[in-house]
Amino acid sequence: MSANGIKPSFIEPEISQEQFIPDHVFLYVTKGSLHCFDGNKSHIFGACEYFLARKNRLARYYGEKGNDEFEKIIFCFEEGFIRKFQAKHKLKATKFNSADTFVKINPTELIPDFIRSLKPYSNSLGKLDEAFENVKFEELLIILLQNQPDLAGIFFDYGIPEKINLEEFMNRNYKFNVRMERFAYLTGRSLSAFKRDFKAIFNQTPNLWLVQKRLQEAYFFIEKKNKKPSEIYLELGFEDLSHFSFAFKKLFGLRPTDLKEQKNTH
Numbered sequence: 001m002s003a004n005g006i007k008p009s010f011i012e013p014e015i016s017q018e019q020f021i022p023d024h025v026f027l028y029v030t031k032g033s034l035h036c037f038d039g040n041k042s043h044i045f046g047a048c049e050y051f052l053a054r055k056n057r058l059a060r061y062y063g064e065k066g067n068d069e070f071e072k073i074i075f076c077f078e079e080g081f082i083r084k085f086q087a088k089h090k091l092k093a094t095k096f097n098s099a100d101t102f103v104k105i106n107p108t109e110l111i112p113d114f115i116r117s118l119k120p121y122s123n124s125l126g127k128l129d130e131a132f133e134n135v136k137f138e139e140l141l142i143i144l145l146q147n148q149p150d151l152a153g154i155f156f157d158y159g160i161p162e163k164i165n166l167e168e169f170m171n172r173n174y175k176f177n178v179r180m181e182r183f184a185y186l187t188g189r190s191l192s193a194f195k196r197d198f199k200a201i202f203n204q205t206p207n208l209w210l211v212q213k214r215l216q217e218a219y220f221f222i223e224k225k226n227k228k229p230s231e232i233y234l235e236l237g238f239e240d241l242s243h244f245s246f247a248f249k250k251l252f253g254l255r256p257t258d259l260k261e262q263k264n265t266h
Contacts (some may be wrong), residue, residue, distance in 0.1 A: 019060050019176045020186075021101075024077045024155060025053040026140060028115055032070030036061040038101035039173045048112060050105055052144075054154060056161055056186065057101040058176040060235070073115060073126075075140055082155050085141055096153030103154065108147045114140060163188030167201050174213045177237040180206055214238065215251050222259050229256035 027034070028050040036043045036053075037060045045051060047066060053059060063070040085091075105111065121132045128136060144151055166187050173183075183206065184194035198206045214236045221227040233244035248256045 019058050020178050020182045021053055021055050021057045021059055023079070024055045024082075026075040026077070026144070027051060027053060028073045028111070030071045030073060030115070032066040033064045034061055034070075034072060035064060036102050039176065041100065041102075043102050050111055052103040052105060052151070052154065054101055054103065058173050058178060058182075058186070059101055060176065073118070075137060077137070077141070077155070079158060081134075081137060082141075083158070085138060086156050089142075091145070091152060091156065093156035094150055094153045096150050096157075103151075105144065106148050108143070110143045110147065114143055161186050161188045166194070166197050170198075170202075170206075170209075174210055175217070175235060175237050177239065210237070211247055212251065215248055218244070218248060218256065219252060219259065222256055223263055226260075226263060228260065 027045075029045050029047055031047055033044055033046045036045065039058055043051075063072065118128065118136065121129045121136065123129070141155070145155070164187055166189075169187050170183070173186075180194070181191055184191045187194060189197065195206060198204075198209070202209050204212075218229070218232055218236055221232050222229065229244065229248075230241060233241050236244075238244040238247070245255050245257070248254075252259070254262075
């Protein structure tokens, strides 16, 4: 979706292949509920609830229908837009104390009123009229900052990820299905430095370690938690069930469905 547009987004309970958040995202749930996970905490946001998802984070989410409907409205704030907004309004960055990926917004009637105000300026697909895009983005940002001034510490922080503990980060985020370049960036390293440091810590290449780590977790879920392979392959970072089954058999000598059957016959 365009970072300078708004569109009610309908999603099924599935996991996207790219789980990296490149820009700050304001999200409003209009129907159903949204389940979110950032590698550390899980959150559920219901109808008429809203939050901010921070950029340069890994996250997984899926929508759950309520009365057979799920709908959300998203505003993606690109850095260029935020920089122009900050300069125009002469605002300073403050400190935001929480490190959470999903930031709950303090309740205010201004936000549901703002969401309702979008309808006259949107087409049948929910796309905001281009002539009003910047105005509405600016209006929302003003509401958020007046309602919760410390959000300036999130919006006006233009720094890139700093070098962090690679082992701790990977053990917390190995389930996310993102490119190796993303993992390198989020740990504050170039791709070559990431691979070098990874080899020194884990004595394996990142690709091999990720596959084995995910498959070991899958084995545990199937054997100990009695999960079905179809229930877990996406949340463990595999793109399709056939690839998951092939890799599982290559490592353990049997298919995940075979392990499931063995489990159920004992």
